[in-house]
Amino acid sequence: MKPNKGLICIALPLVLSATFAATARADGETVAVFTKNQTNPFFQTVRVGADLAAKTLNAKTLHYIPTKPDSIPEQLSQVEDVVVKKPDAVVFTPVDYKAMVPGVEKINDAKIPTVNITDRSAGGKFIAFVGADDYNLGLDTGRYLFKALGGKGSVVIIEGVKGSLTSVDRVRGFNDAIKENPGVKLLASQPGNYQRLQALQVMENLMQSNSQIDGVLAANDAMAVGAIEALDGANRKAQVIGINGTKEAVDAVKSGKLLATGDYNGFAQGCIGTMIAIRTLRNQPVVTEIVLKPTIITKDNYQPFDVALDARTCPTWDEAAKFATK
Amino acid sequence: MTDMTKPVVAPPGSIVSGDLMQLLYRLSAALLICIILALLNDSFLSLGNILNVLRQTSLLFFIASGLTLVVLTAGLDLSVGANVALSACLAGTVIQHTGSPLLGVLTGLLAGGIVGLLNGVMVTALRIPSFIATYGMLWVLNGLTYWYMAGETIHGFPPGFRQIGSGYLFGLPIPVYLLLIFLAIGTAFAQRTIWGQEIYAVGANPVAARLSGIPVARRLLLVYGVSGTMAGLASIIFLARLNSAEADIGESLTLPAIAAVLIGGTSLFGGVGTVFGTFIGALILTLVLNGMNLLSVNANWQPFITGVIVIVAVWLDMTTRRHKL
Numbered sequence A: 001m002k003p004n005k006g007l008i009c010i011a012l013p014l015v016l017s018a019t020f021a022a023t024a025r026a027d028g029e030t031v032a033v034f035t036k037n038q039t040n041p042f043f044q045t046v047r048v049g050a051d052l053a054a055k056t057l058n059a060k061t062l063h064y065i066p067t068k069p070d071s072i073p074e075q076l077s078q079v080e081d082v083v084v085k086k087p088d089a090v091v092f093t094p095v096d097y098k099a100m101v102p103g104v105e106k107i108n109d110a111k112i113p114t115v116n117i118t119d120r121s122a123g124g125k126f127i128a129f130v131g132a133d134d135y136n137l138g139l140d141t142g143r144y145l146f147k148a149l150g151g152k153g154s155v156v157i158i159e160g161v162k163g164s165l166t167s168v169d170r171v172r173g174f175n176d177a178i179k180e181n182p183g184v185k186l187l188a189s190q191p192g193n194y195q196r197l198q199a200l201q202v203m204e205n206l207m208q209s210n211s212q213i214d215g216v217l218a219a220n221d222a223m224a225v226g227a228i229e230a231l232d233g234a235n236r237k238a239q240v241i242g243i244n245g246t247k248e249a250v251d252a253v254k255s256g257k258l259l260a261t262g263d264y265n266g267f268a269q270g271c272i273g274t275m276i277a278i279r280t281l282r283n284q285p286v287v288t289e290i291v292l293k294p295t296i297i298t299k300d301n302y303q304p305f306d307v308a309l310d311a312r313t314c315p316t317w318d319e320a321a322k323f324a325t326k
Numbered sequence B: 001m002t003d004m005t006k007p008v009v010a011p012p013g014s015i016v017s018g019d020l021m022q023l024l025y026r027l028s029a030a031l032l033i034c035i036i037l038a039l040l041n042d043s044f045l046s047l048g049n050i051l052n053v054l055r056q057t058s059l060l061f062f063i064a065s066g067l068t069l070v071v072l073t074a075g076l077d078l079s080v081g082a083n084v085a086l087s088a089c090l091a092g093t094v095i096q097h098t099g100s101p102l103l104g105v106l107t108g109l110l111a112g113g114i115v116g117l118l119n120g121v122m123v124t125a126l127r128i129p130s131f132i133a134t135y136g137m138l139w140v141l142n143g144l145t146y147w148y149m150a151g152e153t154i155h156g157f158p159p160g161f162r163q164i165g166s167g168y169l170f171g172l173p174i175p176v177y178l179l180l181i182f183l184a185i186g187t188a189f190a191q192r193t194i195w196g197q198e199i200y201a202v203g204a205n206p207v208a209a210r211l212s213g214i215p216v217a218r219r220l221l222l223v224y225g226v227s228g229t230m231a232g233l234a235s236i237i238f239l240a241r242l243n244s245a246e247a248d249i250g251e252s253l254t255l256p257a258i259a260a261v262l263i264g265g266t267s268l269f270g271g272v273g274t275v276f277g278t279f280i281g282a283l284i285l286t287l288v289l290n291g292m293n294l295l296s297v298n299a300n301w302q303p304f305i306t307g308v309i310v311i312v313a314v315w316l317d318m319t320t321r322r323h324k325l
Helices: A003-017 A042-055 A072-085 A101-109 A134-148 A167-178 A196-209 A221-234 A245-254 A266-281 A317-322 B020-040 B047-072 B080-098 B103-125 B129-149 B158-166 B174-192 B196-206 B206-211 B214-240 B252-263 B275-294 B299-324
Strands: A029-036 A060-062 A089-092 A114-117 A128-132 A154-160 A183-191 A215-220 A239-244 A260-263 A287-290 A295-297
Touching: A029 A042, A029 A266, A042 A060, A042 A266, A060 A072, A072 A101, A089 A101, A089 A260, A089 A266, A101 A114, A101 B129, A114 A266, A128 A266, A134 A167, A134 A215, A134 A239, A154 A167, A154 A196, A154 A221, A167 A183, A183 A196, A183 B275, A183 B299, A196 A221, A196 B047, A196 B214, A196 B252, A196 B275, A215 A221, A215 B158, A221 A239, A221 A245, A221 B158, A221 B214, A239 B196, A245 A260, A245 A295, A245 B214, A266 A317, A287 B020, B020 B299, B047 B080, B047 B174, B047 B196, B047 B214, B047 B252, B047 B275, B080 B129, B080 B214, B080 B252, B103 B129, B103 B158, B103 B214, B158 B174, B158 B214, B174 B196, B174 B214, B174 B275, B196 B206, B196 B275, B206 B214, B252 B275, B252 B299, B275 B299
Parallel strands: A029 A060, A029 A089, A089 A114, A114 A128, A128 A287, A154 A183, A154 A215, A215 A239, A239 A260
Antiparallel strands: A260 A295
16 A cells, blocks of 8 residues: 555545445544453553544554464464454554464465554554653653652562563663662562562562561552552552552542652554554545653642543543654 | 372372472472572561561462462463453452442453453363463453453542552551452461362362262363452452553463463372462562662563573472472
8 A cells, every 4th residue: 555645545435335345344544453361451541542543533442352362373373363354454462463464474475554552562663653662651650759769768669470561671771760760769679560469469478578568669550559559568668669550540640649650552552553543444545653752640740540431532642642652 | 290199189289288388389489589688688578578568469469379270180270361451450440430449340350250250161161272262262351351441441430439459457458468368268267168179079080079979060160160259359459459441451460370371280180289289389580680679670571581580480389299298
């Protein structure tokens, strides 16, 4: 669809409805949206954002979600499905940024325009990448915590799934924020695997060997809230930060239990990724990379995040284009 | 462990038989881990940490103790984790909508029990191998829970309810009381009741059990029902301890529960094992994590160390038992 842009610009809707009459609806393009799982609230926000963007632009979404969370073989077979069904465009989150490259190449071979969101794929061709910067999320939420602690104190890190891109980058950000604050002492950095129960138990254990813990840096919100429950159970106090900006974390920020959560902007990623896909099909100008700036949700600014997901609105294209990094 | 000469009734690991040495043998691996950890870290043997470890063991033990009965019949229940997730989400919803912790607890136990009975029906009436039946059930439950929760998290329960998970009574955490109560009930049921002995018999030799007049199908229904109900109980403890639940909480619970049963000396081939052994198995798994956290072991090495210790613990248990026999 790359050559003769001027011609296709006018003829595109007609061509599309003629070429894809069997699969695509005449009244709107179909965008296949790939997310990692049904269980993480983050991907729910991505899907709601994608649906809303598509609805606003009069297009349709079709969701592909592995029934076994983050399953590589299952996402691969869903890719094969999509190659046969040929939707007009794909918005793609790889369950594994390396292992899914062959899958991306299959979509490329089928000549379906694809936007990469959330985790940057290690290979394959994409129209654009839309994501958040895990490293800067870790760095900025860490900095916010240390500012609240007055630049000193003893802290612990609760890491996510070992070897996952998000956890590695977030924890690297945490550690760099610690290095900026010579008064902050890192007591321990232990794995919670993004799981609530494991984070609770890690925190309970760390409290046994450390009589004073001033701050907790958790690589996601579920673990941050798990750590808070452990602190509450032991009648101890510490400032806790999480990452993702889930509804539960926003509630905890509102009630003062959680100091802050770094917004991973799933909703905006879903919105903008889908908008880029549809705009490409309609031959409207797009940008090739958007890395959303980290927003730290605190008790001072939580209000806009304290609304039901489906009541939120996608950014306009002009607003989204301002985030362009390439 | 697959030998044909094993006794049909009278399990070899029976602790109420009064054999103190046997109990010590069973404990040897756990004791060894404790001694090593106590030497390496000052905080380990503090009363606070001992209670902490027992409280952490409780959740795993509840799931694994019901599962022990299933494994004693030479079956397996792979749906326990998914059952905990669904039961927790349903119980959580009921508590939030009715404000009644009691109704919530009943919902959790009932949901867990019904799932367990359905497993039992598949295994007995439909004659589906338990591995397949409960594996299928795992997916059915996951599907229901994902659909029901739609990526949401249920959170925020009344303080009274949360006491079940985080409260203390005379200095002991409430989950530890529940742990001791169910350890006693489970042991007494398996070792001292006729039904318990019949379960061992069904596992050791189902044909002989049927010929000797044991209602095999009803005993199987019972063990799957108990396994499900214990998963329901675990879901209540989970809710009360974590103050929230989401759809994916079960996945990380199933394998450790199976591991606890097997580390505790219960044979996958049925007829051999004890609920007390399962408690030791759950304790070892919890101790390993506790120790690694206390010693601040690098996150990269934790899975490796867990694996090595599990293998050594089972080897040690088998060697000491062989020595005894």
